[in-house]
Amino acid sequence: MTEKQEAQTKDERATPQKPDAILTKKIRGKTFVSEIYFDKESKDTFQDKLLKVVQAERKE
Secondary structure: OOHHHHHHHHHHHHOOOOOOEEEEEEEOOEEEEEEEOOOOOOOOOHHHHHHHHHHHHHHO
8 A cells, every 4th residue: 555545545534525325225124225435536437347346256
């Protein structure tokens, strides 16, 4: 981890950030709430990342 990444992480922890999306799913009487944060500087799209996950699962 670089110093810049470490500094950003500390700043992010100090300043609460509003999630970009919230998913709520109820499974067998339990409710799961997931907060989603997107990296604004990333060049990958959601579709790119999903494709990587699918390809990784095919290799297993």
